[in-house]
Amino acid sequence: MASDRINQLNILCCGAGMQSTALALMSCENARDGIKYPLVPIYDAIVFCDLCSEAPWVYKQVAFIANACKKCGISFYILTTDLYGIFMKNFGSGHVSSIPFWSIGADGKKAKMRRHCTIDFKIIKIQQFVRYELLGYRWREKLREADRGAHEMHIGFSFEEQQRIFVSYHPMFVNRFPLVEMGLTRADNYRYCLEVWGLNTKASACIFCPFHRNYFFWHLKSHHPKRYHDLVAFDQKLEKEQPNTMIRSKLFVSRSRKRIKDLTDAECNDAETFDYRGKAIWNGF
Secondary structure: OOOOOOOOOEEEEEOOOHHHHHHHHHHHHHHHHOOOOOOOOOOOEEEEEEOOOEOHHHHHHHHHHHHHHHHHOOOEEEEEOOHHHHHHHHOOOOOOOOOOOEEEOOOOOEEEOOOOHHHHHHHHHHHHHHHHHHOOOOOOOOOOHHHOOOEEEEEOOOHHHHHHOOOOOOOOEEEEOHHHHHOOOHHHHHHHHHHHHOOOOOOOOEOOOOOOOHHHHHHHHHHOHHHHHHHHHHHHHHHHOOOOOOOOOEEEOOOOOOOHHHOOOHHHOOOOEEEEOOEEEEOOO
């Protein structure tokens, strides 16, 4: 793309979960059949950040999006960063991005660490990709005035997640949340992907994301033992090491503040579901 381009770019920050998959496919439908969803542009780029630690179904959803984009002429990119490998190598000895682990202090006080991983490994990576690869900036080149606030970053938060909306701190981008603007819930996105595209979707998140319910860990153990083994190794790293900070609390992936391998079946009976045509559907968390 020419380095002097000043036209607005519409970028989808795609996690390939239910919501961003729905946005990607709505954009493809707009490109294929004419504008049906006016708040969803035909994206200049749909970008998925592969952290090499997603749940297995996410990669099937990525492949589906990539194929739909190819057929509809929409550019789809995958940026790869091995967050799992970085954490396993550096936790306890070097810098790692803050993941919102559940904690217990020596005084018994319960808390949760701050969440920086999404910003560090997804949002910033995509912003850098757009700046240097799509807009052709050179390293340390000053921001062109024509690019200031000129480009939209679309993020797939659904209507019930509107409290998560945030303003972009990057001077080049304006954040947009089309699903919130359209009033579409997680269940609506699931219905759209399934009934329009025949794609059964689940949420996306790293296997060691502390926002998972314990049911997710049980599901990995039962259906994806290799991924479960990786998760247990990650959790054991938390047990043996301390972050390279002043924090000395015990850290856990599970919200039960127990080691993953010690969770009981009863503790894993906490699947998060939504209703689809009278049927409870597990959302993947």
